[in-house]
Amino acid sequence: MKLSPKKALTRPVTRYGLLALLVIVWELSGRFNLVDQSFLPSFSETIATTVVMFQKSFLFTHTMVSLTRVMIGLCLAVVSGTILSYLLGRVLPSVGWTLEPLFRVFGLINPYCLFPLLVVFFGLGEAPKILILAWVALWPVFFSSLAGLKDIDPALLQLARSMGASKIQIFYKVIIPATAPSIFNGARIGVEMAFFILIAAEMTGATAGLGWIVHNAGALYQVSRIYASGLIIVLLGFTINRFLIFVRDGLFFWGRASLSGRDSLLPQNRTRISPLTLKAVTLTVAVVIGLGIYQIIMAEAKLNDPTVIPEYRVWTE
Amino acid sequence: MSTFKQESIFTNYFYKFGSLVLFIIVWQLACSIKLAPETFVASPLVIVKTFLKWAGNGFLVKHSLISLTRAFYGFILAVAVGVPLGFMLGGWFKNFESLISPLLRFLGQFNPFALFSVFMLLFGLGEFSKVAMIFWVSLWPILYNASLGVKSVEPLHIKLARSMGLTRISILWRIVIPSSAAFLFSGLRQASATAFFMLIPAEMLGASRGLGWMIINAQINYQIPQLYTGTALIVGFGLLIDTLFKFLEAKVVTWRQDTGL
Numbered sequence: 368m369k370l371s372p373k374k375a376l377t378r379p380v381t382r383y384g385l386l387a388l389l390v391i392v393w394e395l396s397g398r399f400n401l402v403d404q405s406f407l408p409s410f411s412e413t414i415a416t417t418v419v420m421f422q423k424s425f426l427f428t429h430t431m432v433s434l435t436r437v438m439i440g441l442c443l444a445v446v447s448g449t450i451l452s453y454l455l456g457r458v459l460p461s462v463g464w465t466l467e468p469l470f471r472v473f474g475l476i477n478p479y480c481l482f483p484l485l486v487v488f489f490g491l492g493e494a495p496k497i498l499i500l501a502w503v504a505l506w507p508v509f510f511s512s513l514a515g516l517k518d519i520d521p522a523l524l525q526l527a528r529s530m531g532a533s534k535i536q537i538f539y540k541v542i543i544p545a546t547a548p549s550i551f552n553g554a555r556i557g558v559e560m561a562f563f564i565l566i567a568a569e570m571t572g573a574t575a576g577l578g579w580i581v582h583n584a585g586a587l588y589q590v591s592r593i594y595a596s597g598l599i600i601v602l603l604g605f606t607i608n609r610f611l612i613f614v615r616d617g618l619f620f621w622g623r624a625s626l627s628g629r630d631s632l633l634p635q636n637r638t639r640i641s642p643l644t645l646k647a648v649t650l651t652v653a654v655v656i657g658l659g660i661y662q663i664i665m666a667e668a669k670l671n672d673p674t675v676i677p678e679y680r681v682w683t684e
Numbered sequence: 685m686s687t688f689k690q691e692s693i694f695t696n697y698f699y700k701f702g703s704l705v706l707f708i709i710v711w712q713l714a715c716s717i718k719l720a721p722e723t724f725v726a727s728p729l730v731i732v733k734t735f736l737k738w739a740g741n742g743f744l745v746k747h748s749l750i751s752l753t754r755a756f757y758g759f760i761l762a763v764a765v766g767v768p769l770g771f772m773l774g775g776w777f778k779n780f781e782s783l784i785s786p787l788l789r790f791l792g793q794f795n796p797f798a799l800f801s802v803f804m805l806l807f808g809l810g811e812f813s814k815v816a817m818i819f820w821v822s823l824w825p826i827l828y829n830a831s832l833g834v835k836s837v838e839p840l841h842i843k844l845a846r847s848m849g850l851t852r853i854s855i856l857w858r859i860v861i862p863s864s865a866a867f868l869f870s871g872l873r874q875a876s877a878t879a880f881f882m883l884i885p886a887e888m889l890g891a892s893r894g895l896g897w898m899i900i901n902a903q904i905n906y907q908i909p910q911l912y913t914g915t916a917l918i919v920g921f922g923l924l925i926d927t928l929f930k931f932l933e934a935k936v937v938t939w940r941q942d943t944g945l
Contacts, residue, residue: 381786382782382786383780385782385786385787386786386787386790387788406806454901465702466703467698468701468702468703468704469703469704469705469707472923474921475918475922475923475926476918476919477881477884477918477919478887478914479884479888479896479899479916479923480899480914480915481692481743481913481915481920482903483791483899483902483903483911484724484911485890487724488724522940525908551703560881562795563795563797563882564885565887566795566797566798567797567886568885568886570797570889571885571888571889577798578797580813581797581798581801582801584801584890585801585804585805588857590805593801593802593805594802596798597795597798597799597801597802598886599796600795600797600798601794601798602792604793604794604795605793608793633702654816659798664790
């Protein structure tokens with residue numbers, strides 16, 4: 368899509384103009400004491416706090432902890448949701464048909480109600496938090512994968528069969544490519560929900576993570592820290608979403624422009640991802656998960672280490 | 685709907701509730717023969733007993749009513765803001781859309797729980813911070829689906845109406861709203877589900893009444909029967925809300941069978 372020179376000039380303005388205006392108003396209202404500073408610190412102060420939190424190096428730890436929890440939870444959800452839906456949708460359709468209403472009820476169980484039970488069964492460590500995220504993300508993945516299985520064009524299956532493809536070949540060449548976009552769509556809804564839920568879960572029962580930082584800041588009435596960590600959460604959520612859109616447009620470039628509600632305001636352009644980019648993306652994700660696990664272990668160790676200054680845990684100025 | 689699939693009413697009901705009933709029976713049996721430890725798992729009978737006790741002393745009505753009121757106010761506010769805004773974004777004001785939609789896209793990804801602390805700071809511990817959060821989470825599905833609905837209106841229909849001399853108001857009323865109703869309803873359904881879903885953690889974090897508080901209270905005091913009963917209650921309400929919106933959708937959007945969403 369080529370833009371005319373004039374449009375190329377005005378586009379960033381229309382795109383980010385209002386956002387920039389909002390930030391400027393925020394900053395000025397702080398500068399001129401239009402609003403009470405103890406409720407709404409100015410933008411520059413929020414940024415300054417964020418920088419200080421990064422310098423004390425604990426914001427990075429908590430961000431990585433949260434990010435890793437989401438990623439592991441999502442991976443668990445995608446793997447188990449896909450296997451479950453294939454089992455119930457293709458291998459044992461009659462069982463799936465009978466069990467589907469039950470799964471709908473399961474999907475309605477609020478993860479918060481499960482959290483105490485998971486703590487009882489799996490202890491206080493990382494497991495219940497990750498499992499709760501997996502639970503949240505599992506149902507969107509499962510149901511949209513099931514819908515994708517039902518939507519497979521029967522002609523494609525017949526064609527493959529008439530060409531003498533074995534069951535395994537049909538599975539690899541027809542079923543997986545046909546359902547992958549639906550699974551991915553489910554995963555996107557799932558990861559969004561999981562990220563929301565994670566922050567709340569970290570607020571109520573965790574000793575690390577971004578939600579914990581917000582909660583801690585609220586408890587200690589450090590207002591600028593509430594805004595700073597809120598900003599990081601927002602940016603992280605935004606990054607995750609854009610990343611998933613990027614991957615989707617690259618991997619499922621053949622899919623019709625599916626207009627799920629959320630993307631109705633997004634421009635649609637899909638081109639195939641190059642193998643090199645794909646490798647780079649996979650590597651980045653692996654590195655982030657590895658780094659995150661290391662950070663989780665570090666956070667745990669620091670928490671249990673009595674010699675570490677309490678500043679690490681409860682950060683005060 | 686299923687005109688091609690001739691099923692007796694019995695099979696239909698069996699399909700709908702069979703697996704659920706079976707699940708509850710197995711659960712009860714597992715508890716009765718002490719396969720599931722009593723300290724972790726409450727049996728369905730215990731849940732029913734607790735439920736009846738709550739229903740008897742007014743506890744149930746009080747907390748449910750509070751939660752539902754919060755969800756209702758937040759949802760109504762979101763409808764009041766989201767539907768008109770979505771319609772405007774859907775293409776009636778092109779410049780307005782290109783100006784505001786990047787901002788809205790960004791705002792729509794705000795994590796409600798990061799905002800919750802801010803809401804508590806700004807609006808205090810009262811009802812309004814919870815209502816504001818419900819408003820925030822239910823606004824986006826409504827807004828997006830409303831704008832999508834307007835965008836999906838068949839341009840030919842509008843041209844036809846215009847060539848027949850309809851005013852803008854009657855085009856909106858006779859063409860745009862009916863064509864986008866299916867999307868609008870699916871947005872409303874999504875929003876209602878999200879609102880109720882997010883209400884529970886919001887009440888856990890900063891409330892002293894309501895269903896979420898009930899759960900966290902049971903958790904803190906380690907009251908396993910209460911915890912299970914609360915969970916069952918929340919599932920029940922979720923089902924009820926979903927059924928209600930499906931029913932409304934079927935009653936109102938009679939001309940369209942499948943929304944595709």
